[in-house]
Amino acid sequence: MRQRRHTWQTLITTTALVTAAAVGLTACGGSSAEPKAAQSAPAFEGKGPINYVSSRDASGAANKSIEEWNAAHPEEKVTFIELPDSADQQRQQLIQNAQIKSDTFSVLNLDVVWNSEFAANKWVLPLPEDAISTDKMIPATVDAAKYRDTLYGAPYYTDGALFYFRQDLLTAAGIAAPPKTWDEMKAACEKVLALPDAAGMSCYAGQFDKNEALTVNFSEAVASAGGTVVDAEGKPTVDTPEAKEGLNLLVDGFKEGLFPSDAITYLEEQGRRAFQDGKVVFLRNWPFLYSSLSATDGSSKVAGKFGITSIPGTDSTGVSTLGGRNLAVSPFTPNKATALEFIKFFTSEEQARKRLELSSRAPAYAALYEDPAVVAKRPFFPTLLESLENAQPRPKVVQYGATTKAIQEEAYAALTGEKDTDSALKDMQAKLEELSAK
């Protein structure tokens, strides 16, 4: 008995103390709604050392650019602060530091899908219109760095979908050109999978695990069927016949056995392995796997046997979703002038070209994709440029986290057969409308 009283006493005392303290805090918190005066165009003033915040660049190319800057600007040195490899953890660190208005993070490396959120929360500064020479950049990458028509980031690198196919098997099956549409792909698969060489293979794989990659694959399917996820005003448009056709491509792919059954657990890497080990004929993926697929050290079974083209659509070639990164300036750094100058330098065409020698990241400058020296090393670049020029951004919404989660949840439910396509899209539409109304 004594025991019980003591324990409860503990809880009650603790709770009471904490509540009292919380109420006290509330009383003097004074954090009621006080809209701040509208921010006028910020002046980029202050020179001195700054920090560049990003995950590590394994190729070392980014570090080289920074070294070059530091050699030329001994008074305005840039220090590379490394963030974790995981994008979630990067975003978390960036937001934490913005919330405490820390001046440690000066130049931020932002995923294109974070742009709206960071801009709307004033965690990054709008860039002066003329500061970044955007006219030579691929328009989609510049558009992805804008929020409400104002540029908030300088495109650093970009990414678009590619369609990998087994040239050897297509040739063996007597197919001259790679498929441009889903129907052509299915027809091609029928022929290819009948080959003895293709025993046990599946037709196609994308990325379907409940992850950002699913949002990408879903958006591409919808766009390739002529639909959109959100319209130009940011209103959701997924409860449409086009979107249904798009999602059905993926749902039927699982139902009809076009995709390997474990593709529901695939991210980019698993897809690469499936293709590299000769388990699928066609694969949707980013450009990064080109070098692993072409490896001649015996690790790739498809080296020299594959081709690359644009992803398929329903009527003609499909529409890629845009990836990539922008550099932006934190409003909390005292040395904004240096930060802006550094971004200009870092994202210049000259530096982008230099980085291409080490890094396989796709630059924002269109001209580099047609440069003979570059194409010689990366023969898929012209195809990638095509894909990028007609690429669609993912929904540009402030609450991107909640948006992508809603998309993933409903699309995943449809793919696993938990919901039918109609109700999944209807629910997705409802969730997205609720989010955009806020």
Add this chain to the structure above:
Amino acid sequence: MTITDLRGLAASDPSKRGSGSGDSDALLHTKQKRTWRSYSVYAGLALIFVYCLAPFYWMIVSSLRRTADIFDNTLLPAPFSLENYAKVFDGSTMFGQALLNSLIVAGVTTVAALVLGIFAAYAISRLNFRFKSVILGVIIATSMFPGISVVVPLLRFFTDLGWINTYQAMIIPNLSFAIPLAVWNLTTFMKQLPFDLEEAAMIDGCTKWQAFRKVLLPLAAPGVFTTAILTFIHSWNEFIIALSMINDPAVQTATVAISKFTGATEFQAPFGEQMAAGVIVTVPLVIMVLVFQRRIVEGLTAGAGK
């Protein structure tokens, strides 16, 4: 019931001892039973051993593969490669420094938690005062709040204190896990130990402190040592606080350094490197425990008999 009662039991009537083992038939029977049992015991031990070590074996094997064939399922790495280990210690990662930082943070945390924990446990198990249960409740309550919700307020707080990129910004939060475990565990231990011994020591002229140091502490040695291992490893493995409080590679800990490994591209997890680093942070720890466990326990126990 405490150990005291059992000590009494051990000192029981010697005449009884003789009566138990008279029958030789029974003895033989027991022996046969014993061999059968020892086989099953060893089989059980082997099973436990495999369960504990098989995943770790897989970790080692994966760490010894080349990046290109990291996903093979062969039971031995073929071809064998130290590429991942070389990458872990590649200059830019400062992994050696990170290991040292982990050692400092975990070491200080462990020592501080033990000292504070021993004080607190002594007070709770041996002294009379009010609000004892309230205090124990408050102490363990700190282990009830989700760790991820502690980060942002602490970051704000430590930024105000100017503690970003300092060891104490990691050590003090680590203590909030280590202390409750130390206090509760050591209290349990000390409560189980008989008062009589200390009382006897004090009658012999020891001071309270001497009685504590020479009698109580050695008896509690297994508990102290185990608590030390558990808290050391827990702080050694702490991640989210260390990640948030530290952005200077010279101060970051090993787990944070591991999170910053990158694959060849952003879609490729540096799996081999992560596994190699996992092996590197685990093995020395285990060897250290292996080497020191007997010595430490003996050191603490020395004087217990006196």
Add this chain to the structure above:
Amino acid sequence: MTTAANLDHKAGSPPGRSSGKHGSAPKTATKNAGRTPGEGRMAALLLSPTLLVLALVIAYPLISAIHQSLYRAQSGLDADGFVTEGEAFVGLANYSDLFVGESGQRFLNAFGNTTFFTVTTVLLETILGLALALAMNRAFKGRSFLRASILVPWAVPTAVSGLLWRWIFQSDGIANSLLGSEILWTAEGTASKVAVIVAEVWKTAPFIGLLVLAGMQIIPEEVYEAAKIDGAGWWRQLGSITLPLVKPTLLVAVLFRMLDALRMFDLPFVLIGPGKESVETLSMLAWDESNQLRYGSASAFAVVLFLYVAAVAIVFVKVLGADVTGARQLGAKRRERKANRTQKAEATR
């Protein structure tokens, strides 16, 4: 049920010993008659550093979480597309919202998962941990090697072990290849729960094992010898000596494991992935809310989780072990012990 106390009687306590025990009684009585101020001061001195550190680390976050949970960010955009700053006091709305509509379902699901994982993993860990401790407590060659190897799973950093198990449970990973199965461990479904339980038990059973082993090591060898002489078999020794004697340590170990399991986050997050209903725990929900910048409801989740953990801890302590808190006053304990003995002595008579 036979307890060690009964054994005690069978062995027959020599009268001299028990009178010796009683010999200290008068002194105890005087000590307990009134708390000496010196002792209180001493205790305050010994406890204050601990309480100070804990207050520094936990009090501020806890208070700020409770404060935060009463507010909600004004999630609107102004004419220029900027997030309107400031937050409004909403009272308990963040809490009441947890239980209704879709978020209510998510909450209930996460609550169920958290409870399910805690019960299953802690139960399995306890059984395995006890087995580990019993194994390690036997004298045989290579004991210290076994002991060190048992430490391995606990020593592997959580994030790394999450990744390790993720690759083990890949659709074409070693688990499927050894089992000859094609189970999608990391997709939604029962298999993902199994994967989490296997990995979690592997990682944390050593925690219980080591603590219990320490508890076993302070049991004097003579006790077992005496029991053997009395003809007590292995199971009988386990049931009447080992288990009752390690019970306090075991309870503390289980309690701490429960507190940790209830806040489980990293493992399902890394192994299966965020947002998967089959393995979403309350901590993951709190993380997700704050990840979407809904700090009000994130804090509400954190506070609710805190209260849940506290409630579980209190019930656990109350139901299973009076001794765990050490709440009992020393004097009371001694009195009780004495009373027990007299009572039992009378019963045997």
